[in-house]
Amino acid sequence: MARIEFDQIAHSYYPNPREPSDYALKEINTLWEDGGAYALLGPSGCGKTTLLNVISGLLQPSRGRVLYDGTDVTALPPEKRNIAQVFQFPVLYDTMSVFDNLAFPLKNRGFNRADTIRRVKEVAEILDLTQDLNKKAAGLSADAKQKISLGRGLVRSDVAAVLFDEPLTVIDPHLKWQLRRKLKEIHEQLKLTLIYVTHDQVEALTFADQVILMYEGEIVQIGTPEDLFENPRHKFVGYFIGSPGMNFLPCTLEGQNARVDGITIPLAEETAALGAKAAGALELGIRPMHIEVHAAAVNDGVPVTIEAVEDQGSFKILSTTLNGHTLRARVPEGHPVPERQAWLRFPPLRTKLFADERLVI
Amino acid sequence: MEKWADNKAWLLVLPVFVVVAFSAIIPLMTVVNYSLQDIFGPGNAVFVGTEWFKEMLTDKRLHDALGRQFIFSGLVLLIEIPLGILIALAMPKKGWSASASLVTLAIPLLIPWNVIGTIWIIFTRPDIGLFGVGINSLDLLDIPFDHTARPAYAWVTLMAMEVWHWTPLVALLCYAGLRAIPEAYYQAAKIDGASSWAVFCYIQLPKMRGVLTIAVLLRWMDSFLIYAEPFALTGGGPGNSTTFLSIYLVKLATGQFDLGPAAAFSLIYFLIVLLFCFIFYQVLLNVGKGEKIS
Numbered sequence: 001m002a003r004i005e006f007d008q009i010a011h012s013y014y015p016n017p018r019e020p021s022d023y024a025l026k027e028i029n030t031l032w033e034d035g036g037a038y039a040l041l042g043p044s045g046c047g048k049t050t051l052l053n054v055i056s057g058l059l060q061p062s063r064g065r066v067l068y069d070g071t072d073v074t075a076l077p078p079e080k081r082n083i084a085q086v087f088q089f090p091v092l093y094d095t096m097s098v099f100d101n102l103a104f105p106l107k108n109r110g111f112n113r114a115d116t117i118r119r120v121k122e123v124a125e126i127l128d129l130t131q132d133l134n135k136k137a138a139g140l141s142a143d144a145k146q147k148i149s150l151g152r153g154l155v156r157s158d159v160a161a162v163l164f165d166e167p168l169t170v171i172d173p174h175l176k177w178q179l180r181r182k183l184k185e186i187h188e189q190l191k192l193t194l195i196y197v198t199h200d201q202v203e204a205l206t207f208a209d210q211v212i213l214m215y216e217g218e219i220v221q222i223g224t225p226e227d228l229f230e231n232p233r234h235k236f237v238g239y240f241i242g243s244p245g246m247n248f249l250p251c252t253l254e255g256q257n258a259r260v261d262g263i264t265i266p267l268a269e270e271t272a273a274l275g276a277k278a279a280g281a282l283e284l285g286i287r288p289m290h291i292e293v294h295a296a297a298v299n300d301g302v303p304v305t306i307e308a309v310e311d312q313g314s315f316k317i318l319s320t321t322l323n324g325h326t327l328r329a330r331v332p333e334g335h336p337v338p339e340r341q342a343w344l345r346f347p348p349l350r351t352k353l354f355a356d357e358r359l360v361i
Numbered sequence: 362m363e364k365w366a367d368n369k370a371w372l373l374v375l376p377v378f379v380v381v382a383f384s385a386i387i388p389l390m391t392v393v394n395y396s397l398q399d400i401f402g403p404g405n406a407v408f409v410g411t412e413w414f415k416e417m418l419t420d421k422r423l424h425d426a427l428g429r430q431f432i433f434s435g436l437v438l439l440i441e442i443p444l445g446i447l448i449a450l451a452m453p454k455k456g457w458s459a460s461a462s463l464v465t466l467a468i469p470l471l472i473p474w475n476v477i478g479t480i481w482i483i484f485t486r487p488d489i490g491l492f493g494v495g496i497n498s499l500d501l502l503d504i505p506f507d508h509t510a511r512p513a514y515a516w517v518t519l520m521a522m523e524v525w526h527w528t529p530l531v532a533l534l535c536y537a538g539l540r541a542i543p544e545a546y547y548q549a550a551k552i553d554g555a556s557s558w559a560v561f562c563y564i565q566l567p568k569m570r571g572v573l574t575i576a577v578l579l580r581w582m583d584s585f586l587i588y589a590e591p592f593a594l595t596g597g598g599p600g601n602s603t604t605f606l607s608i609y610l611v612k613l614a615t616g617q618f619d620l621g622p623a624a625a626f627s628l629i630y631f632l633i634v635l636l637f638c639f640i641f642y643q644v645l646l647n648v649g650k651g652e653k654i655s
Binding site for chain 2: 056058077078079083084085087088089091093094095096104105108109149152153
């Protein structure tokens with residue numbers, strides 16, 4: 001178990017990187033606490049797998065240091081780092097039994113037979129694999145196989161962290177939540193540092209205590225799932241998290257109010273003050289679920305045209321236009337949906353301001 | 362499943378059936394026909410039943426040729442399969458050097474059989490061949506190297522020819538098999554602290570099983586039917602030392618014109634090849650697949 005620290009980590013797949021865009025990881029400085037469940041979230045190509053491979057040692061970063069509990073491990077190969085990694089698809093030794101698969105990392109490290117048997121049995125117990133120990137690993141279902149690859153990591157008692165690289169991609173949907181719950185259980189039971197890479201926000205938000213959102217080789221925000229949802233620090237966080245993502249409207253500031261194409265939207269006092277200090281192009285951002293939808297004109301209401309209504313089951317998504325800007329609003333089930341014309345109200349406390357794509361702070 | 366009342370789709374199979382009939386079934390039936398008769402000339406044949414089969418099954422020269430054939434094909438597999446795997450493992454994985462080694466490896470495969478024979482005869486000739494003259498000038502052998510002089514020399518030349526010609530095929534198949542292994546397997550093995558020998562035993566070899574099955578079958582069948590190389594080299598000599606099944610068969614059929622025994626021999630030959638292909642296929646398909654482990 002270990003605290004993981006990144007000190008100015010940067011990586012490029014090119015031998016001689018020049019432009020910032022040559023870097024898969026731009027510059028990462030962060031600290032992950034021992035025993036935390038972290039999710040690395042981001043779209044494909046944002047550098048999350050690269051960062052994971054830097055942690056595991058499968059990749060040597062171009063610059064910077066990785067520290068485990070304060071010890072520099074940057075130069076250590078993966079087998080010396082005591083980490084476990086679970087890959088996108090189950091990686092098994094096909095010709096071996098489940099027992100031999102689980103015992104393999106111990107065998108390679110010269111553990112004696114009795115210790116090996118004891119450890120393998122313990123891990124099999126945790127993962128509900130005891131009844132399969134004597135079976136061939138190749139014949140099992142995808143979720144059992146994924147548990148075996150996880151078990152190969154857990155079998156070493158001193159494992160520093162368990163890394164998951166989109167481990168549920170090949171698992172049937174109905175087994176996904178079971179396996180995810182199993183991971184949670186293991187986390188609570190063993191107090192291991194878990195790092196989970198995914199592009200699926202639902203997975204990240206349900207799994208992790210802390211979500212690390214990455215975008216174009218940089219960490220844009222680290223926070224609890226609520227934090228990411230309520231206080232996106234970057235425009236990207238706003239529209240990546242949430243379905244649909246945050247609404248953005250280019251605006252100007254006028255005292256306490258934001259002006260969007262001549263329409264006045266009131267802001268919270270604090271927000272307006274921060275906005276006044278910020279430099280760069282201002283944008284107003286609000287989550288679809290925070291927008292109030294009214295069928296008749298209300299105080300501070302903005303008149304919009306309704307373009308489409310999408311029924312999502314427990315709620316409806318309204319697509320509306322305001323002077324050519326698209327605004328999406330979420331209407332709970334049972335709430336009347338106006339036709340063609342509606343008035344939207346932006347609760348000032350929920351309305352955020354962004355300057356040059358970053359939240360004003 | 363519901364049965365179709367309209368079975369016209371069978372007609373679509375007809376072209377294939379006609380082609381196979383002319384390319385395989387009819388010639389094979391001709392052989393069966395010959396094997397059951399004693400033919401003295403056109404329109405002058407006597408039905409003899411299984412007599413030719415009995416004769417061939419007890420033929421000592423056939424037994425000797427079969428024995429030689431097994432030793433030869435066995436040696437071919439023993440040398441070419443491990444060597445092919447080694448070459449595939451040593452080959453570069455990407456870049457121009459990978460393409461260059463692939464092309465270089467493929468060259469022997471493009472050369473016709475009898476040309477290969479000629480190349481190696483010239484190469485090993487004791488008077489003008491690079492190898493023949495070279496090894497004799499070293500004065501290491503008690504009898505100067507000459508593939509017509511001693512059975513061992515003929516065999517060495519033949520094996521060298523066969524290995525040079527066909528190991529690239531095994532290597533290319535293995536290379537394709539190795540390249541198909543996802544990177545994650547190697548990464549997982551690294552994290553598990555596996556040695557490179559363990560990586561070979563538990564990842565590379567099991568993942569190559571499919572291509573190795575094909576390689577073993579192809580090399581077995583092909584070497585079991587070898588004809589052009591020994592024919593070009595010594596015509597089956599010195600003595601009978603390189604008279605393999607096909608050489609003996611051709612001697613019988615076109616040399617002595619014993620069509621009946623030769624036809625019976627052909628069928629026996631065919632069945633042996635088929636039997637061994639079946640055995641290899643079954644063994645390789647099931648190896649390491651048993652459910653119970655101690």
